[in-house]
Amino acid sequence: xxxxxxxxxxxxxxxxxxxxxxxxxxxxxxxxxxxxxxxxxxxxxxxxxxxxxxxxxxxxxxxxxxxxxxxxxxxxxxxxxxxxxxxxxxxxxxxxxxxxxxxxxxxx
Numbered sequence: 001x002x003x004x005x006x007x008x009x010x011x012x013x014x015x016x017x018x019x020x021x022x023x024x025x026x027x028x029x030x031x032x033x034x035x036x037x038x039x040x041x042x043x044x045x046x047x048x049x050x051x052x053x054x055x056x057x058x059x060x061x062x063x064x065x066x067x068x069x070x071x072x073x074x075x076x077x078x079x080x081x082x083x084x085x086x087x088x089x090x091x092x093x094x095x096x097x098x099x100x101x102x103x104x105x106x107x108x
Contacts, residue, residue, distance in 0.1 A: 003075050005099055010068040017061035024054040064100075071100035083107050 031047045073079040081090050085107030094101050101108070 002080060002095075003072065006068050006072050008073065009099060010065060010072070013061050013064040013068065017058060017065065018062060019057040020054055024051070024058060027051055027054060036064040043072075056100070070102070 024094070027047065027050055031051075043049060074082075081095060083090050083104040084102045086104060088104055089099055090104045094105060
């Protein structure tokens, strides 16, 4: 059951990362093909801002994939749900809210 939820989380994060990656590449292509002065455009965000935002969101999605992969490894090793700090069980409520948690609330 935990493994299935982690796999669902991973699939969502992978889909999000793929979408963000496509959007980022489309932005690069659009900015390369345009000579617009986006720095002084009163109508919206600059291309630089959009690029930074997409890059940060993509990095966060990739980090989430890595966190879920680590949690899946702990499931396989039989250490999932055990705090890496104190060795005590991580509260179920914490694992529901953050299924890839490595630490209990006290150690976090």
